[in-house]
Amino acid sequence: MHTIVIGxxxxxxxxxxxxxxxxxxxTLVEGSARFGGKLRSGEVAGLRTDLGAESMLSRRPEGLDLVRAVGLGGELAAPSVAGAAVWTRGALRPMPRGHVMGVPGTAAALAGVVSDAGLARIARDAELPPTELGEDTAIGRHVAARMGEEVVDRLVEPLLGGVYAGDAYQISMRSAVPELWEAARREPSLLAASRAVQERAAAGRAAAERAAAAEREGTAERDGTAAPGTSGGAAAPAPPFTGLTGGMGRLPEAVAAxxxxxxxxxxxxxxxxxLRRGEPLGWTVTLADGRELHGGAVVLAVPAGPAARLLRDAAPAAARELETxxxxxxxxxxxxxxxxxLARLPRGSGFLVPAVEGRTVKAATFTSSKWGWAAAQAPEMFVMRASIGRFREHAVLERDDADLVKTALGDLRDAIGLAAEPVDAVVTRWPDGLPQYTVGHHARVARIRAAVAAQPGLRVCGAAYDGVGIPACLADAQRAVHELLSTVPPVAGAGGGAVSAGEGGPVR
Known part of the structure; x- marks a missing residue:
């Protein structure tokens, strides 16, 4: 069977x-001149750097599995430093521990980030009666009702902003933080729900580390070598995020190859x-240059807007949902x-900026501190990047590149005392880059998938559905392919299930 992937x-x-x-x-079709989407490598001052996503969750297997499958397993790179910060209440403050996307397990966990009054308000959560969550709720509204607005504004919002560039008071708790959503439905308080999620995550990490240690020991026994971590204490726990030597932009290049x-x-x-149904079976995809592709199945892996336009005739109900x-x-x-x-090098991996601080920059990453491979390219240089753009902040992104660089330098000067001028600066714009999981998103996705699945040989996947991170997107691709393989029969008359070039081929 010939399958067409769009995106x-x-x-x-x-x-x-x-x-x-x-x-x-x-056959895979991409509208832009390059493959990779939000994973993109580039250069600043002749140094290779990521101009899009720079890391992925290492506690999920999908990203690691794909990296290894395309031969980059030996290039996985953990951050060189830990310890991000939050620029809040007039100072850079260490990112607190003991929270789930900013929702703490104890009030004390956020000491320093929120005021004493804010800590007291968080502690009151344990005294409140349980809240009925219904089918969904905005995480910011729920956390504010249970713990006060300060914890939302000072920590939940900047953390969610780093993932979605969104508004915590509109983002769906069920879709954005599903583990916390489920725990909050069971536990008597939000504090207890956060602790339950953290305990479960810790148990999962411990189990994974034990399994990894057992695998290392088994390998060592077979090879007759000493297993790392078997003497002198346990091996250090794996970092929550991982990247690639040379940048995450290498991953799509390797997958495409x-x-x-x-x-x-x-x-x-x-x-x-x-996109239209073909006769007697299958699908026809029309390209901008007039060509037509014919296949037994289609996977739509494009953002919601383009997917809606392609599905208006084939699955109009899904198209209407995607347009929202x-x-x-x-x-x-x-x-x-x-x-x-540089008078002094910034410490840690970077910092987040709450929207209530009134700054343009929402986050900064000290690339040369965070990634050893980046620093090794040119030890005399230091690369950092600033992220700009929150939900519905249109005016700031209409500024020209020089103005954005100047604005970023101004915020960095106030945050870390940066007085130097850059040798080079590159502005990368990501218009409509991050889907917003507003309240009701989970139900919306269910309706979209039901409408699409009603059309044999058609599936959708991508960041618009179950998660914007790399592993989540890969898991959605796996789901779509699994469903196609389990529901679509081989094309009649195609030997071995494949349409041969001698039968007309897939392109006209």
Whole structure:
């Protein structure tokens, strides 16, 4: 069976890679000139750096599995430093521990980040009667009702802003923090729910570390070598995030190369403009240059807006739902400095900025401190980047690049005392880059998938549904492919289930 994947971000690439491993023939179509979506490498002052996502969760297997499958397992790189900060109440304060997306397990966990009055308000949560959550609620509203607005404004909002560039008072608790949502429905208080989630996560990490240690010991016994961590104490726990030497932008490049090596046809710079049911079976995809692709199945791995346009005729109910998904835009200002020009190097990996501080920059990453490979490129240089753009902040992103660089430097001057001028600066804009999981998103996604699944051989996947992180997008690609493989029969008359070029081929 010939399958067409529309969308060449990491989700579409992963779907194509998985379809190939199942023995299907694949054509992938990407509208832009490059593959990878929000994973993108570039240069600042001649130094390689990530201009999009720079890391992924290491506690989920999907990202690590794909990295290893395309031959980059040896390039996994843990951050060189830990310890982010929050720029709040006039100072950089260490990021607190003992919380779930800013929701603490004890009031004391947020000491320093919120005021004494705010800590007292958090502690009152244990005395409040349980709250009926209903089908969904905004995480900011629920946390504010239980613990006060200060914890939302000073920690929950900047943490969620770093993930979604969104508004905590509109983001769905059920979709954005599902573990906390489920725990909050069971536990008597939100404090107890946060502790339950943290305890479960700690138990999962401990089990994973024991399994890894057992695997290392088994390997050592077979090889006759000493297993690391078997003497002198236990091995250090794995960091929650991981990257790649040379940047996460290498991952889509490697997946695309693996897909080509597996026989896939990859088309870039040519958007899909139409999708219709083919005759007697299958689908026809029309491209902007007039070509038509014919296949037994289609995977739509594009953002909600393009997916809605393609589904208006094939699955109109799904298209209407997708049109309601809003997006937030953002920009990254990547800058390179001479270390000799810096009065002092910033500590830690970076910091977040709450919206209530009234600053333009919402986060900063000290790239050369965070990633050893970045620092090793040019020890005399220091790279950092600032993130700009919150939900519905349109005016700030309409400024030109020079103004955004100047604004970022001003906020960094006030936060860390930065007085140096950059040797080079690159502004990367991500219009409509992050979907907003507003209240009711879980039910919306269920309706979209039901409407799409009613059409044989059609599935959707990507950041618009179950998570914006790399592992979540990969898991959604796996789900879509699994469903296709379990429901779509081989095309009649195609030997071995594949449409051969001799039968007309997939492209006209």
């Amino acid at each position: 060449g971000g990491i989700t579409g690439l992963a779907a194509a890679h998985r379809l190939l491993s199942a023995g299907l023939r694949v 693996a897909c080509r090596a597996g026989g896939a046809t990859l088309i870039a710079g040519t958007p899909a403009t139409g 998904v809003e997006y937030s835009s953002m920009a990254l200002v990547s800058m390179a400095f001479r270390r000799a020009d």
